[in-house]
Amino acid sequence: MSASAQTAHAGPGRVNWRRFAVIMVPAVVAAGVLVALTATSVLAVSFSISGTPFTVTADSLKGQGFEQLTVLDRSVINDLPGNNNQIVLEDDAIRSATISHLCLSVTVAGVNMVITAGGGSRPATGSYLQVDANRLSGDASFSHINIGQDASTVTEVPGITGPAGGFAMQADTVSINKLREHAYATTAGSFTLPGFGLHFGGSC
Amino acid sequence: MLAVARSLEDADSGPAGPGGAAGEPVNGVRQDAFGAFYRWRHSRPFWGGLLVLLGGAEILLSERAPLPVVIHVGIQGLAGYLVPAILLLCGLLLWFTPEQRTFYSILAVLLALGSWITSNLGGFFVGMAMGLVGGSLAFAWSRGSGSPARQRRGPRPRQPPPRQPPAPRRREPSGGLDLILGGPRKSSRPVRAPGRRRRPPSEDTAPIRDNPRGQNAGAVRQPAQGSAPRTGRLPAGSGRALLLVVARLGA
Numbered sequence: 001m002s003a004s005a006q007t008a009h010a011g012p013g014r015v016n017w018r019r020f021a022v023i024m025v026p027a028v029v030a031a032g033v034l035v036a037l038t039a040t041s042v043l044a045v046s047f048s049i050s051g052t053p054f055t056v057t058a059d060s061l062k063g064q065g066f067e068q069l070t071v072l073d074r075s076v077i078n079d080l081p082g083n084n085n086q087i088v089l090e091d092d093a094i095r096s097a098t099i100s101h102l103c104l105s106v107t108v109a110g111v112n113m114v115i116t117a118g119g120g121s122r123p124a125t126g127s128y129l130q131v132d133a134n135r136l137s138g139d140a141s142f143s144h145i146n147i148g149q150d151a152s153t154v155t156e157v158p159g160i161t162g163p164a165g166g167f168a169m170q171a172d173t174v175s176i177n178k179l180r181e182h183a184y185a186t187t188a189g190s191f192t193l194p195g196f197g198l199h200f201g202g203s204c
Numbered sequence: 205m206l207a208v209a210r211s212l213e214d215a216d217s218g219p220a221g222p223g224g225a226a227g228e229p230v231n232g233v234r235q236d237a238f239g240a241f242y243r244w245r246h247s248r249p250f251w252g253g254l255l256v257l258l259g260g261a262e263i264l265l266s267e268r269a270p271l272p273v274v275i276h277v278g279i280q281g282l283a284g285y286l287v288p289a290i291l292l293l294c295g296l297l298l299w300f301t302p303e304q305r306t307f308y309s310i311l312a313v314l315l316a317l318g319s320w321i322t323s324n325l326g327g328f329f330v331g332m333a334m335g336l337v338g339g340s341l342a343f344a345w346s347r348g349s350g351s352p353a354r355q356r357r358g359p360r361p362r363q364p365p366p367r368q369p370p371a372p373r374r375r376e377p378s379g380g381l382d383l384i385l386g387g388p389r390k391s392s393r394p395v396r397a398p399g400r401r402r403r404p405p406s407e408d409t410a411p412i413r414d415n416p417r418g419q420n421a422g423a424v425r426q427p428a429q430g431s432a433p434r435t436g437r438l439p440a441g442s443g444r445a446l447l448l449v450v451a452r453l454g455a
Contacts, residue, residue: 012246012348020344027313027336034320046284046322048267108266108328115325198329 041194050185054106057204065095066174069162089132093157103204117193128189138179142171248302249345255338257295263288263327283322312339
């Protein structure tokens, strides 16, 4: 009888909640420190999003080294506008940018998530920003702009070029006010987000 | 050595009686594929590993940067993929090598924290939270003990008064256990075995509480996994002792 009682409880492991707390509490504290360091722009974070459309808005964006290419993005599923699996996007790349009142909203698992940063006196900064957008609006001004350059020969953002024969433009500096873009993919090598805030629900 | 061999024999003869009839539910566990999954799931930190696995996958899915850009950005861009990939691997290894769970769970927690910097704020917080909870769950997981009384003892280590009454209850099932499995082992560790019976309620509970569990876990596991217990029991016990020291320092 006692032998059968033992086998009943021999296999199942169990969780010791005290040990759970021993590692969970420091981990949560460390996560809080990470968020706080990000919010004070001590830590730079890295972004690369793809697959889900998202919206980026900013009061102003000032960039050094700007490229714009036209790319054809393909999706595995036919959920892009017009039940298509291909979409023509403009690929904007900026070598280093300063962004004030940045707001990024993205839908994660059906929930809208909004990230805001750079609201105060300190703007957000990013390097190697690359955005594949299908709608981009704002008041833009460029310096030393070269429109209609072959996409394979652009040099302002190292490492980002288009196919030979493609249309491209590049500029030494870019300044965009009231930026609003609807994008499908973005990559940021490093991003400092002073005044970082994250909340669920709402939009930019 | 002799003690281990003897306890192996005893353990083999012990559960063979009730488990002999194939197909019949033994102690509420079905003996078919479902039962096999049940036993697989309960013999490893399943939920912790699953959460770590899903967290790593979520972070990986949230970021799919084109490879040339990743390579050009350099180590930081590469880390964006590397961190969630290793996190995912940690989840798998927690399942398939549960003996190493202490290392993999701590690594998973650290990687989840690191993913905040490297990978989309930890997959927009979701994957990072899953990695933290899953890693902690796997860290806190331990092999089941030999008797229900011992299992009941786990969740309430901080309440000394209610632990006095269970003492007689505990003696009843563990008496049979000691007869079958614990006897030879007790003779090999004469110092700790008597302390288990009449120990003060509050002081020095932790190491004493844990040692018998380690013994029984090893002993009861033997019928299921041939020679595994001898290799698995020692690191698990020593890791637990280390953690208890850490826990005490923290408390």
